[in-house]
Amino acid sequence: MPVVIKPNIGYSSVGVHKVKNEQDWDIAVNQLKADLLHSDGLYDSEVVGSQTVLIEEWIQGEEYAIDGYYNQDGEPVILNVFKRLFKDDYDTSDRIYYTSKLAINEIYNDALKFMKNIQTVLPLRNYPVHFEIRKKGNRVIPIEINPLRFAGAGTTDLGYHAYGMNMYEHYFSGTKPDWNRILEEMDDNIYSFFFAELPLEINLEDVARIDHDALCREFEHVLEYRQLPFQNDRSMAIIFYRSEDLNENLQLLHLDLIPYLTIKHLAYI
Secondary structure, rough: OEEEEEEOOOOOOOEEEEEEEEEEEEHHHHHHHHHHHHHHOOOOOOOOOEEEEEEEEEOOOOEEEEEOOOOOOOOEEEEEEEEOOOOOOOOOOOOOOEHHHHHHHHHHHHHHHHHHHHHHOOOOOOOEEEEEEEEEEEEEEEEEEHHHHHHHHHHHHHHHHOOOOOOOHHHOOOOOOOOHHHHEEEEEEEEEEEEEEEEOOOOOOHEEEHHHHHHHHHOOEEEEEEOOOOHHHOOEEEEEEEEEHHHHHHOOOOOOOHHHEEEEEEEOO
């Protein structure tokens, strides 16, 4: 202890739980079982798998998510650099990721080195990859490497709003962005996406509607609001927005989404 338990195959942090001590163990295991039962039927077994559960070291440090690819020559190319926020030590949600000049500079060189190290073990070519790493001091440790999450749920479009990056074009054309120019031209704002999901304890069939207009008003400067068909996988919306600092994000981490749902026979206002 402390450890993290999670399905070996996963998406959107379903079934991921942190266990600080022995007293937390039974609670976390029961939550994991409940998550997998709630998600059964929502995701294919190749997306969320319940056959194998991992018990991992609880890795400390700042967490970053990277989208990139290996070109036809095996050269690693970074297409997006996002930093992840958590509301507390137990939070494992994908609610907010953000990017900024500072966040990119914090991890870019380490992320590129990490991709090169992977290449020494797996000689990848023409291969997209999403990976998440944590950095504490000079130590960089992988959290996951998951090609199925490359450009997942369209969240990678945050790069388009933050620095005009069309990562799909780069990937399919085999080109790479000029990060020196991008950083020179970027402003000092924080660019974020908010991934709004129905809580697992809410039955999808009980939701009559979602008040997207009210949810949108929670954000000071919306760049794009995408409504999603929540009946498919609990994803309500992705909101891209701009902030002057991290204060807005720190508040949004604690936003209760239930008041924006109209439940059949019960109305939350």
